[in-house]
Amino acid sequence: MAELRVPPGRAGRLRLRRGLEVARRGADLLDRKLRVLRARHEELLRAEGEARERWHARLTEAESWLRRGLILGGEEALDETAVRRPAQLEVTWTSTMGVRHPRAAMCAVPEPDPDEPAPANTALVHAEAGYADAVRAGAEYAAAAAAARAVGDELLATRRRVRALRRHWIPRLEAALARVDAGLEQNEHEDAVRRKWVADLQARGR
Incomplete structure (x- = not known):
């Protein structure tokens, strides 16, 4: 990974300290967001999971009534009463x-028209009502899954951002700051040695 490019001297140290503070504060905020998420x-x-179980239960029940209705009236009984009534989803x-x-999904299944032919037997009546319930439960499940x-x-994206900050970006800033601090400390030490050397020369000259 390439080394961070920072201005030399105290300006670079100040920039690194500010960047490190921002990165740590950002990581803390993301940690809190992560807990909520x-x-x-x-x-x-x-x-x-609960919505999926309800949907499966409603669908299984409707299919059971449909099989009974087909046994009683045959497949032609279903063809005679098949009417398309589109449901409306909100x-x-x-x-x-x-x-x-999504917070919730409301699915309105239209009631049968009085002029429509009635199902051939009671089982198909129950099947029709069961499939309407299954459609509503399916809409609720789809909203919950979404x-x-x-x-x-x-959650995954936030976890990746936190990991990038904690494992990569913050350590890079800390390492760069340590290098700058070490360089400044060495320069200050060398300046002190030079000042002492000049002072000693001046004292001997006098």
């Missing part, structure tokens, strides 16, 4: 330490 990420991961947003992510992913990405 880590706690929030754990909460979002738990919420994602996502609300929030932020955690500057990271924008939130966990966004905060997790920022």
